[in-house]
Amino acid sequence: MHNRYITTALALLILPFLAITYQASRIENGTTIRLPVKIGSLHSETRKYFHNDTFKRFSKINLETPLNTIDTTHVTGHNNFRKNQKIFVFLSPGPNNIWYPYTLSKQQPKQSCHIKTCLVLRGHVRAQHGDILNIRYQYEVFAPTAKIEQELKKYGDEDLELILSVGTNGHSTVRALNIAGEVFPQRKLRISALFGFTHNIANAAPVK
Amino acid sequence: MNTMTQPANDNGDINSPQTGKESTLRGDFVGQKQIVKERTLGKTYNSTPRKPMFGKKSSKFSRQSPHASGSKHASQTKNDHPSSRFVLSPIMFFFALCLWAAAGAGAFVYLQTPINPTLSIFSCVGVGWAALFLAYISKIQNRHFFKDLGLSSMLASVGGVVFIVSNSFNMPISMITLCGSASVLTILLAGFLKERYFLTVSVMAATSWTLLSLNQTQISSFYWVFPLIWAVQMALSISFKAKLPLAMATLSGLIWLGGHTLLLIITLKISILMAISAIFVIGMAYLYVGRLLQEKRSISSVFQANLGWTIAAICALVLQDYWLMDTLHAPWSNMSTLTFNTYPLSTQWIGFVLLCTCGVAICAATIKSGYKHTFLSKTAFVSFTLLLPISIAFHTQILAAVEAYTNLPKSSVGILIGAAISLLALNKLLHGLRTKHTSETLLALGVLCLEAILLIDNLYTHPENAMVFASAVLIMAITIGVLQQHKTTQKFKQVQNHA
Numbered sequence: 001m002h003n004r005y006i007t008t009a010l011a012l013l014i015l016p017f018l019a020i021t022y023q024a025s026r027i028e029n030g031t032t033i034r035l036p037v038k039i040g041s042l043h044s045e046t047r048k049y050f051h052n053d054t055f056k057r058f059s060k061i062n063l064e065t066p067l068n069t070i071d072t073t074h075v076t077g078h079n080n081f082r083k084n085q086k087i088f089v090f091l092s093p094g095p096n097n098i099w100y101p102y103t104l105s106k107q108q109p110k111q112s113c114h115i116k117t118c119l120v121l122r123g124h125v126r127a128q129h130g131d132i133l134n135i136r137y138q139y140e141v142f143a144p145t146a147k148i149e150q151e152l153k154k155y156g157d158e159d160l161e162l163i164l165s166v167g168t169n170g171h172s173t174v175r176a177l178n179i180a181g182e183v184f185p186q187r188k189l190r191i192s193a194l195f196g197f198t199h200n201i202a203n204a205a206p207v208k
Numbered sequence: 209m210n211t212m213t214q215p216a217n218d219n220g221d222i223n224s225p226q227t228g229k230e231s232t233l234r235g236d237f238v239g240q241k242q243i244v245k246e247r248t249l250g251k252t253y254n255s256t257p258r259k260p261m262f263g264k265k266s267s268k269f270s271r272q273s274p275h276a277s278g279s280k281h282a283s284q285t286k287n288d289h290p291s292s293r294f295v296l297s298p299i300m301f302f303f304a305l306c307l308w309a310a311a312g313a314g315a316f317v318y319l320q321t322p323i324n325p326t327l328s329i330f331s332c333v334g335v336g337w338a339a340l341f342l343a344y345i346s347k348i349q350n351r352h353f354f355k356d357l358g359l360s361s362m363l364a365s366v367g368g369v370v371f372i373v374s375n376s377f378n379m380p381i382s383m384i385t386l387c388g389s390a391s392v393l394t395i396l397l398a399g400f401l402k403e404r405y406f407l408t409v410s411v412m413a414a415t416s417w418t419l420l421s422l423n424q425t426q427i428s429s430f431y432w433v434f435p436l437i438w439a440v441q442m443a444l445s446i447s448f449k450a451k452l453p454l455a456m457a458t459l460s461g462l463i464w465l466g467g468h469t470l471l472l473i474i475t476l477k478i479s480i481l482m483a484i485s486a487i488f489v490i491g492m493a494y495l496y497v498g499r500l501l502q503e504k505r506s507i508s509s510v511f512q513a514n515l516g517w518t519i520a521a522i523c524a525l526v527l528q529d530y531w532l533m534d535t536l537h538a539p540w541s542n543m544s545t546l547t548f549n550t551y552p553l554s555t556q557w558i559g560f561v562l563l564c565t566c567g568v569a570i571c572a573a574t575i576k577s578g579y580k581h582t583f584l585s586k587t588a589f590v591s592f593t594l595l596l597p598i599s600i601a602f603h604t605q606i607l608a609a610v611e612a613y614t615n616l617p618k619s620s621v622g623i624l625i626g627a628a629i630s631l632l633a634l635n636k637l638l639h640g641l642r643t644k645h646t647s648e649t650l651l652a653l654g655v656l657c658l659e660a661i662l663l664i665d666n667l668y669t670h671p672e673n674a675m676v677f678a679s680a681v682l683i684m685a686i687t688i689g690v691l692q693q694h695k696t697t698q699k700f701k702q703v704q705n706h707a
Contacts, residue, residue, distance in 0.1 A: 004401055005344045012336045012362075016329050016369045023377055060375075084423065143375050174378055187325070187377055 024188040026173050030165030031119055033091070033099045034178070035065040037162035039152060059149055063142050063174075065162060067121065070101055070133045077103035081125040087135055088170060091119040104133075108170075122170030139164060139174045145187050151179045296349060304338075304345040308358065311338035315368075325376035329369055336365035359405050366393070387417035388433065395440050404448045411441055411453040415460040422467045434464055446506045454508055458515070465490070477553045481530065484523050485597035486557060489564035491520030492593045496571035503575055514647055517636065521655045524629050525662065527596060531622030532666050548601050558601070565594045588687050592628055599625075616676065619666055623673045627680030630659050 039061050067089065072079035081087060088108060091099040099119060109120055123137040139162070144152065152160075161178035176185040294300060315331040343358030374381050381389075391413035398406035414437060438461045445454035469483045478486070498513025548554055572586040599606055599621065607618055614620070633655040640648030667674050 001347075002344060005340050008397065008401065009337050009340050012340075012366065012369075013333050016333070016373050019373055019379065020377055023379055138380060139378075141378075141380055143378055 020188070023173065026167055026171065027165045027175050027186060027188055030167045030173065030175075032175060033119065033164050033166060034097070035067065035162045035164060036157075037160050037177075038064045038157045039160060059144060061142050061144060061152070063140050063162060067101065067137070068135055068140070070104070070135060072104065072131045072133060075101055075103055078106050079104070079131070081106070081128050081133060083125060083127060085125045087123050087125050087133070089121040089123065089135065091121065092117070119166055120170040121166060121172055137172050139172050142174055143187075144177075145184070148177055148179070148184045151182070151184065155180050295345070298349075301345055301349055301351065301354075304342040305354065308335075308338040308342040308361065311335045312361065315365075325372055328372045328376070332365045332368040332372065335368070336362050339365060356405055359403060363394070363409065384417060384420045387413050387420060388430070391417055391437055392433070395437055395444070398444055399440065402448075404450050404453070407441065407444050407448060407450060407453045408456075410437070411445075411456040411460065414438065414441065415456055415463075418460045418464045418467070422463075431468065438464070446501065446508075449507050451507060458512070472553070476551070478551050478557055479548075481527070481600045481603075482548075482551065482554070482557050482597075484526050485600045486560060488520055488523035488527065488596055489561050489568075489593055491516050491518070491523060492589075493564045493567045493571070495520060496568050496575070499575050500571050510645065510647070514651060518651055521629065521633070521651075524596060524625065525655070525658055527600065528622050528625045528629065529662060531599070531625060532619045532662060548603075561594070561597045565590060568593050584687060588684070592632075596625065617670050617673070619670060620673060620676050623663070623666070623676045624680050626659055626663055627677050628684060630656065631681055631684050633659065 070089065077090075085106065086108075088105040089101050090103045090105065090109075092102050094100045108122075121137055123135045126134040126136045128134070159180040162174065163176040163178060163183070164172050165175040166172045174186045176183045178184075311334050315335045318331045319328060339358045339360075339362040341358075343355050343362065346352070346355035346358055370381070370386070373379060391410050394406045394410035394413060397403065398410055414434070418434070438457060441453065441457040442461075444450075445457060465487065469487065472478050473480055473483050494516030495513055496516070498509055498511075498516050501509035502513060551557075569586075569590045572590060606621060610616060610618060610621060633652045636648055637652035637656070640646070640650075640652055663677070667677070
């Protein structure tokens with residue numbers, strides 16, 4: 001019985017890091033797309049404890065890109081959606097390395113897009129007002145690092161660019177934020193860090 | 209020093225073990241009798257060991273940890289070891305409790321000003337480990353409150369880790385995904401650690417998941433996960449003899465079934481008739497699984513069998529109403545006019561019906577005691593399970609055949625279905641009267657009343673159907689051997705009383 005408890009304890013340790021490394025692999029292996037972005041107000045969650053000291057716990061910002069609002073008259077495919085319905089937005093590359101939506105679908109594509117020919121983004125419909133669709137993907141709520149927070153206070157939306165990483169299944173993750181030409185990457189656990197001990201062993205091996 | 213407390217039963221009540229006596233306990237009588245019987249036969253705890261007879265050590269009455277592995281002699285030797293005595297001592301318990309409190313306090317203080325999310329994760333994991341250690345020591349020492357406290361704080365630490373990972377590394381998790389993942393994780397823990405606590409949490413998470421998914425406008429990609437988890441929850445609830453998780457799992461299963469069936473109908477994946485037929489075969493399969501459980505004397509088996517029978521009966525009555533219909537009325541008046549083959553899931557529907565019918569056949573073949581079914585009667589039950597959905601799939605062909613080859617009106621197919629339902633209800637009524645199960649009697653009477661309401665109009669407008677009905681009832685009664693089943697032989701009485 002104690003072996004089972006030990007196994008459970010080890011699983012408790014390993015599972016969060018598996019999730020984090022999976023996120024890191026999604027960021028590193030996805031197709032990169034750059035989008036102009038509008039950033040909403042910074043929402044900081046704080047708590048007051050002893051002696052009225054305020055401790056900041058998590059900050060969150062809302063990211064909005066042109067892909068969150070699509071006019072169905074400008075694209076082909078399905079044009080009538082219900083709230084919370086799944087939607088697949090197909091993008092194709094245009095001039096200046098900008099990706100444009102060209103069709104919408106309610107079903108998952110049976111074949112994945114070939115790299116550099118098209119891209120699929122998976123999302124949910126938040127609302128439909130006439131021909132305008134309001135769509136939510138996976139990147140809208142973003143927890144910035146302290147450094148990103150500081151930089152965001154200095155610049156406006158025109159100096160910002162969102163760099164997304166899109167996987168073959170349509171899942172999008174924030175790769176980095178470009179603030180006035182400087183790229184601030186998303187917080188992640190590098191996969192190579194887990195295997196750092198192999199480099200140490202290699203360094204310690206005697207040279208023949 | 210004796211640190212062993214009196215063993216508690218599955219409801220948390222402490223009973224002193226009494227050899228040869230049965231205590232009156234609340235809850236399911238058969239299940240509780242079995243628990244007490246097991247305790248008195250092999251798992252009692254005495255504070256002082258008996259003196260060995262003829263110089264040999266007797267292991268029968270030695271102090272045993274509830275989770276000792278291996279042979280009795282080996283476990284006795286193991287528990288006499290100083291390390292085992294230390295594990296069972298109150299010093300180890302207080303050490304575990306202080307360690308848990310210290311880990312919790314440390315994590316609370318650190319998380320006020322987290323420097324690095326990785327270290328925050330480690331602090332939560334540390335609390336989880338201390339909680340697991342407390343739960344393990346409490347389980348060995350039969351301290352149920354502290355065991356549950358340890359397991360609860362372990363789950364809370366997992367929740368903390370999920371919160372930190374989700375927020376710090378930008379991995380948004382929706383509430384539905386959270387409830388579904390919690391349900392999967394806790395059921396795995398329940399099976400792995402053999403803890404009823406996790407089973408209860410899993411069932412609650414699954415119920416929340418089901419209720420939240422009703423808000424969705426389409427079937428999720430992981431819709432198949434819920435039936436799998438539900439089956440494991442039911443199996444573990446029966447194995448642990450846990451009534452509350454069993455009741456909640458049954459309820460959440462019904463909600464999931466109803467909600468997703470409606471969703472499939474609304475999105476025109478299947479028709480209303482196909483949906484009702486599918487629920488009918490599910491009800492029949494559930495009825496036979498309940499009868500198998502009755503044979504094994506599992507808890508709540510009578511309720512589960514009655515639930516399956518009720519679902520099957522209601523669906524059969526609704527389908528009979530469709531066949532008897534002369535003028536369109538609700539809900540048939542709102543039905544779409546698509547043919548059977550045009551529905552996207554028609555092939556999957558056929559496969560599902562065949563699978564459930566095979567399940568019914570296997571269960572019917574496996575059941576030995578309690579019901580005196582002949583091979584012919586079992587075949588008749590399985591055939592009825594299959595024929596009713598087939599009549600829906602080939603509705604127009606059957607109507608054309610009835611018109612072409614007989615002089616009977618169209619509604620005669622509905623009369624035959626009504627005859628079968630009436631006979632099954634009559635069979636149930638007789639069984640309920642003989643075994644003194646009021647629930648069965650009342651259910652059967654209810655179905656017979658509904659059947660009478662359905663048939664009265666039709667028999668009045670088509671008197672020739674009365675002959676069809678009477679003949680069908682007589683032929684089916686002889687086929688399934690109603691009289692033979694309810695013949696009161698001595699052997700049969702014995703079998704029925706143990707059912």
